[in-house]
Amino acid sequence: MTAEQIQAFFATLRAANPHPVTELEYTNVFELLTAVLLSAQATDVGVNKATRRLFAVANTPQKMLALGLEGLEGHIRTIGLYRSKARHLMQTCRILVEQHGGEVPRTREALEALPGVGRKTANVVLNVAFGEPTMAVDTHIFRVSNRTGLAPGKNPLAVEQQLLRRVPPAYRVDAHHWLILLGRYVCQARKPRCWECAVASFCDFKPKTPAP
């Protein structure tokens, strides 16, 4: 994709959805961190279903610790890998209370030092909670970036770095939401829905999928 095509690609996505938001439900930064930590290899819908009940009783690290490991597991049993996620979340809560006054830290370094929090989770929190222009490259963004020619790369970090170079500054804060939504609903893994894709004329992928 050329710079002009990239500009038009994001202008089109923004026109269709000026204020994209994450589909994970949360009401404070700790809830967001928890939801993202739980969402690895799980759907947002499945995470939301569990966290609606969980956050009603534990929406701070202190309350999560008071719930205890078994109590937490009981709430997230329906989510894949729940045992290790529960363990990581309890360890993370302990560090938040002991080292950060019960708050979620704002730096990448401190976020990535939390158990269960990798680069992608840190990128989501920095972007969604703190408005930083980070690119949290998940499976959808990785696929869309490569397929369209927007930001090709062999691994998520290479794609992230390409996106940071190639996405125009005006679109950087919201870019990762638009790309996730495009990948989730239109540019799907097995069969991209090119016939109804708003950005088809700017995308390098060939041949485009014809209408069924």
Ligand code: SF4
């Ligand atoms: S035209 Fe097809 S391949 Fe390109 S972004 Fe749209 S759905 Fe994906």
